[in-house]
Amino acid sequence: MDTDKTKVQSIIDKHQGLKKNLIAILLDVQESFNYLPPEALRRVAKALGMPLIDICGVATFYRAFSLKPRGKHTCLVCLGTACHVRGGPKIVEELERKLDVPAGETTKDGQFTLETVACLGCCAIGPVVVVDGEYHGHATIRKIGPILSKYQKPEAA
Numbered sequence: 339m340d341t342d343k344t345k346v347q348s349i350i351d352k353h354q355g356l357k358k359n360l361i362a363i364l365l366d367v368q369e370s371f372n373y374l375p376p377e378a379l380r381r382v383a384k385a386l387g388m389p390l391i392d393i394c395g396v397a398t399f400y401r402a403f404s405l406k407p408r409g410k411h412t413c414l415v416c417l418g419t420a421c422h423v424r425g426g427p428k429i430v431e432e433l434e435r436k437l438d439v440p441a442g443e444t445t446k447d448g449q450f451t452l453e454t455v456a457c458l459g460c461c462a463i464g465p466v467v468v469v470d471g472e473y474h475g476h477a478t479i480r481k482i483g484p485i486l487s488k489y490q491k492p493e494a495a
């Protein structure tokens with residue numbers, strides 16, 4: 339994938355003077371491209387004078403970063419203990435079926451990235467599905483369609 343070099347450079351420039359603010363730069367790159375393109379990581383490494391291997395170490399350590407292109411929407415399903423016993427795995431199966439993608443992957447149309455997570459800290463409303471930061475508690479298989487359709491609105495002409 340071609341990376342917009344100007345965009346990456348402007349992010350780096352924005353952080354000039356804030357040396358060693360690697361995580362802030364990577365967060366901005368992640369937000370701009372929805373992942374960390376390899377070319378962007380090379381440019382950041384060069385700009386900060388850091389070995390690329392160190393940049394990659396940080397990029398793979400934090401869950402906020404992705405080395406693969408992510409979907410426009412992020413769909414998280416909690417598989418912590420409380421959500422698991424209340425049907426979390428069935429929710430994951432339904433989402434995998436409806437989105438036609440296994441957990442951990444992004445749909446072919448680039449709309450959704452489906453992920454599973456451990457406890458989100460709101461066990462009382464489990465099983466929990468979180469789409470783009472919006473919590474959907476007491477999730478059931480029947481609620482999955484309406485939840486997804488909320489984010490599948492056709493683009494305005």
Ligand code: FES
Nearest residue numbers: 416418421457458
């Ligand atoms: S186990 Fe799902 S929110 Fe705690």
